[in-house]
Amino acid sequence: MFGLIRIGVYLVSGLTAWQFFQGDADGINSLHKQLALDPARGMLFGVCAGVSDYTGIDVSLIRLAWALLALYRGAGIVLYILAFLIMPSIN
Template identity: 40%
Template sequence: MEPKRLYRSRRQRMICGVCGGVAEYFNIDPTLIRLAMVLFGFTGTGILAYFVAAVIIPDEL
C-alpha cells in the first residue's frame, strides 16, 4: 500500500491549493479547513504559515 502524501490540490484550489490539499489528505470538507485558516489568519501568523506551506508543499501530480 502506498503511503498518503500531502500535496497542494489542483481541484479544490482557491488561492494556492493548500487548504484543499490538507482537506484531501485528511478526507474532510475543504470548507472546514478554509474556515479554520481564516480564524487562524486573524493571529497574523496564520497568513505567514499559509504562504510558507504554499512554498513547501509540492503541487499535485
C-alpha cells in the same frame, strides 16, 4: 496564549495519530498518502484543498480554521505561504 498553543499541539498530534491508524485493515494506504497542493480544487493556491485531501476533512472546515488562524496575529497568512512553498503540486 500558552493555552492556545497547547490546544493546537494537541489537535495536530491527535490528527496525526488519527490519520496513522485510519485506513485499510492492514493500514497500507494511510502510510502512502502524500500531502500535496491541489490547485484544481483550490481557491488561491490549493493549500487548503491539499490538506483536505490528505486528512479527509471537509475543505470548508479547513478554510474556516485557516481564516480564524489568520485573524490571530496573522499566523495563518505566514503558515499558508510557508505551506505553499513547501508542499509539492499534485500535477
